[in-house]
Amino acid sequence: FIKVLELNPAIHEAHVNLGILYKTTGYLDQAVHHLQKALQLQPDFVPAWQTLGIVHSMRSQQERAAACFSRQLELDPGSLPAMKNMGNVYYLKGDYAQAEFWYRRALAQDPHNLDAKIGLGDVFLVRKEKEKLGSIIDELIRQYPVQPVIADLFGKSCFLLGRIDEAHAYIDRCIDQCGAMSRTINPLLFRKGDILHKKRDYDQAFRFYQQANRMKGGRYRRKWQEQITGKMISLFDRDYFSHHVFDKKGGEDCVFVIGMPRSGTSLMEQILDSHSMAKGTGELMFMENWASQRLSGREQSEIDAITEDEKERARAEYREFRRQQTGVRDRKGVKRYIDKMPTNFFHLGFILTLFPEARIIHMRRHPMDTCLSIYFQDFGADITYSHDLKDVAHFYGQYTKLMNHWEEILGDRILTIDYESLVDDIEGNVRRVLEYCQLPWEENCLHFHSNNRLIATASASQVNQPLYRHAVQRWKHYEEHLQPL
Structure with a gap:
């Protein structure tokens, strides 16, 4: 396809096919470039709108994805894939009523469509609608x-x-x-x-x-991960924070909950979201995307030279991304917005560059329980370290190395909450968290499992029930298998 475009760059089908290949292989920026180029050449080409919508969704840009599928439906009002994809987008946004609407619209078009029925079943599962869920499973079987x-x-x-x-x-x-x-x-x-x-x-x-x-399958690149960790430590040293973070203003409304996956970040978000003055926004990809763009080939001088205008644009883009992803607008009465992307621990230097007054809550869990829980979770193929216990252990080591660096520099600006301590003394730890976030005490935070907010992450079942000790020291059941850890 590249050769075709070298011969004739105006062939829109070649751009679409190249975009599909880049999507399949994970090069999403390149996919967007070629799909947008195809639409410049042929604005009404339906396959380009469909594929671009899927790529935007893969990049966690659900509002842009919905706009693409809406355009697809304008061009092809009976498009079943567009209806199903609209359902998927709203499911990922957490708007389960709209997700159900689109899955049902797809089923009105094709009453036996398997994907739409599965999507509807996922909605019923998240909403714990047992009767509807059981009925659709029976029908499918x-x-x-x-x-x-x-x-x-x-x-x-x-x-x-x-x-x-x-x-x-x-x-x-x-x-x-x-x-x-x-x-x-x-x-x-x-x-x-x-x-x-x-x-x-x-x-x-x-x-x-x-x-x-x-x-x-999938190969975890240990050397590459070590290089990323080392670069973060060298770029964001004590001198950097002294010049660019300490004594700066901005981002007081932002709370970032970080830690290893499966360490309790969803639980902490749900606890805080139960407060009348706090709002959970889920796992936002913005900081990861923004940091990746600025890390590519940059040296210390270029990081130091990020301008105030660039920072201000990024702050506005983050808030707009938060709104697009979740539908959450800055609103009266809400003083704290919780971004619980666990692996933002890699990006604390960039986060505090943009939001110097942001609160950082670090969730920490016993390393054996954390690593085993990751290994037992059906993560996507892109989380390559999760497929081998030795790789999980290596990634955990990189996380520990980086967190030690941040804590040495930032000290008590990071609040660390141990999952096991939270289980043993929920009230004491919740009081610590609310005091750190400068929020008044509210009893509702202890009853987070009664929060009617619905989430679809891997931890959904845990955050919708009271805390129990069954997840503590679970690794001991598997001890003889865990020598690699």
């Missing part, structure tokens, strides 16, 4: 005696529905029919691990988690 995506939904839902054995049997049937090496069963191996863990068959559970992760 009647239609499809063997179908991995249905088994995945059933596996995620069976604990809520109290139908663990039934889901287990359906998952086994799909694994047997599809074949042990089929990639379509990869999510089912994680679901089977979850069920066996629930049944306390820990050795068998570990075997299936291990098989699932081996099937994921």
Whole structure:
């Protein structure tokens, strides 16, 4: 396609095909460039609008994605893919009413569409609508005696529905029919691990988690990760903070909850969101994207030279991104907005450059429990360190090295909350957090599980129930398998 465009750069189909290839291989900026070029050449080319919408969604730019799918529907009002993609976008935004609307609209077009029914089932699961969820699963199983995506939904839902054995049997049937090496069963191996863990068959559970992760593949680049960690430490040293952060103003309304994945960041966001003067905004990709653009090939002098105008533009873009991603506008009465992207611990230098008065809450959990929980989670293929225990341990080491650096420089500007301490003394720790955020005490924060806010992250089930100790020292059930950690 590159050769075609060298010969004739005005062939819009070549730009679209190149955009699709870049999307598939993860080069999303290049994908956007070629898809937008195709639309400049042919503004009504439906495949370009559809693919551009998908890429924007992959970049967590859900409002832009919705605009693309809306344009696709203007050009092709009966487009089933556009309706399903609109449902997906609103699901990712947490607007489950709109997600349901679009999935149902797709089903009105095609009553037997599997993807739309699965999407609707996911909405019912997040909203804990047991009767509707059970009904749609039963309907799907009647239609499809063997179908991995249905088994995945059933596996995620069976604990809520109290139908663990039934889901287990359906998952086994799909694994047997599809074949042990089929990639379509990869999510089912994680679901089977979850069920066996629930049944306390820990050795068998570990075997299936291990098989699932081996099937994921993907190479974790340790040297590259070490270079990123080292660059952050060298760029953002004590001298940098003295000149560019300390004694600066701005960002008092921002709270960043950081830590390893599966360390309790979702729980902390839910606790704070239960306060009348705080609002959770989920996992925002903005700082990661902004930092990545500025890290590329830059030296210390260029980081030091980020202008006040550039910072002001970035602050405005962050708030607009927050609004687009979540629908949350700055509003009267809300004094703190919580961004809980865990891996923002890599970007504290950039975060505090833009928002010097931001609060940083660091969630920390026992390293063995943290690493094991990551290994047991069905993360996307891009989280390559999660597929091997040695790689998880290496990534944890990089996180520890970087957090030690930030804490040495920033001291008590970072509030560290240990997950285990939070479980043992929730009130004492919540009081510490609210005092740190300069928010008055509210009893509602202790009843975070009653918060009617719905989330669809991997931790959704934990934050919608009271704190229990069953997640503490879970690693001991698997101790004989954990030598790599």
